[in-house]
Amino acid sequence: MSVQEQGRRAKAAAGVLATATRAAKDAALRTMADALVRRTPEILAANEADVEAGRAAGLTPALLDRLALNDYRLEGMASGLHQVAGLPDPVGEVIRGSTLPNGLELRQVRVPLGVLGIVYEARPNVTADAAGLCLKAGNAVLLRGSSSAAHSNAAIVAVLRDALQTAGLPEDAVQLVDASSRETVKQLMRARGLVDVLIPRGGASLIRSVVEESTVPVIETGVGNCHVYVDAAADLDMALEILLNAKTSRPSVCNAAESLLVHRAIAEPFLARALPALRDAGVTVHGDVDVVEAGHRRGVDVFEATDDDFGAEYLSLDLSAAVVGSLDEAVAHIARFGSGHTEAIVTGSLDAAREFTARVDAAAVMVNASTRFTDGEEFGFGAEIGISTQKLHARGPMGLPELTSTKYVVTGTGQVR
Known part of the structure; x- marks a missing residue:
């Protein structure tokens, strides 16, 4: 399936999520968490294939550590989803409001961003973290991991999509973009109109490439010196x-x-x-x-x-x-x-x-x-989507509020200008 088709499906799913109740989203998150634990053996088997291939390819110890999963890390992923389910829903929060001199009632309200694209390297735990946070904030997500974690990511996304279907939410809210070709990253970067925001997570070269080449708005997560x-x-x-x-x-x-x-x-x-x-x-x-x-x-x-x-x-x-x-x-x-x-x-x-x-x-x-x-969970945000080092929209660990935008709702009694 092309990235464009995945984007269209994600956009349709995002329309459903935008009006989903907190109860529905939280139930889905808990179902996703339980499914990760229940299907741990198949996820670990897929991960072992990635780790063995990474060793054979000469990945550094640091990258192998980021790639590797175990029972403890999978339990942590599931725990992160449960934590996100327990957090307040940012969608619908009134940030500020006032009554204007002409009687108009003005409210600034949090709304989902829409469709997020996440481009990341190695770490398969990002797959569950990103899916959970995006879902809670009412967004659909296109996940483009690295080829080094292809088996792990495919197994995790299969579990999450099955759980979404069980919970009664659209499975296309979480989709995995093919990692076998770099062309798919380029397609994500140019999917303006289908993808609302792109977030790169990884090394300096990946982040720089996405920031410099994308036509989709980018939230820059930075290198940590x-x-x-x-x-x-x-x-x-x-x-x-x-x-x-x-x-x-x-x-x-x-x-x-x-x-x-x-x-x-x-x-x-x-x-x-x-x-x-x-x-x-x-x-x-x-x-x-x-x-x-x-x-x-x-x-x-x-x-x-x-x-x-x-x-x-x-x-x-x-x-x-x-x-x-x-x-x-x-x-x-x-x-x-x-x-x-x-x-x-x-x-x-x-x-x-x-x-x-x-x-x-x-x-x-x-x-x-x-x-x-400096970590979303340590800050009490639940699992984070990344740590932003830019200064617009979001900075630092990005939790649920950072995955929303706002709209103004103006209510009148017949006023004209």
Whole structure:
């Protein structure tokens, strides 16, 4: 089936979803969640085929980690759908309202976006997350995953479509776009009039390609070159715990820390502890001259960092590191190399925290907390559709409200202009 035909079917399904009750949508989400758990064996069998093919094709450990499913991750996908079912329905919410001097009643109301296209790489959990969020917000979705996850995505979408049919909603609300050819991505990008919004999730090259070539409006989800800045007033125990969590808890995701900045005033004692701890956790450090010298003093190998290292989203157990002379230098470094995703400061100074949060340009800024908290579920939004690093319409983790638009409803008693 062509992307154009899928778009037409999605548009028809979106018309049904736009007026579906919350009860109907929530029942469908719970049916979808239960079906994922019940049919776990067939999904895992399909996923194993993808993982084996990925290994044979030489996928990196980070990509294999994103690709792999297990019982725990499938339970997490199902749990995410149950969480979304429990969230308030954004459709119909009145954002603001007033009565004009002429007596007209004005209301701005949330409405579905319509048909969303999601282009994403590897991670098959996105398939269920995106389908669930789009459904709750009254949207139909066209899912174009990567060829590396083709078997997994096909199995998951088959389960979700069967569940939709069982729940009495149109199965074409969730459709999988063929991933065997790059032509289908181009067709999605040019499906203006059928697809209302396109959301790319993946590496920098994929996102850049979709943003630059699409005629369909795009919400840009960004690369995560996230920094942890350890300020002069930091508690060093806290700073070390935050750094290790941000870097090592799951290095293959976009909210993992990729860069460390340390104030010169506490660089010696902090690096004396942090470099051996990072080494013991399997992290390779790419540092400036000060960090390299600190490594030598502690018998820890540190590779000399280049600008490319400081700008990298490693998605692996690699970390760039630099010593800065002030908060100003930290902010300037982040402005030069950051990606606008998540930045963190560890400090005991309220003034430093306020200045950092005011000056750093990012979708999320953490004070004395790990960058790993930038996540829709952690923020209480349920499963997220992505983390937007742009500034129009949506920024940060995109939950249900970000998957809606608005319309104005004006009610009068015969007024004419």
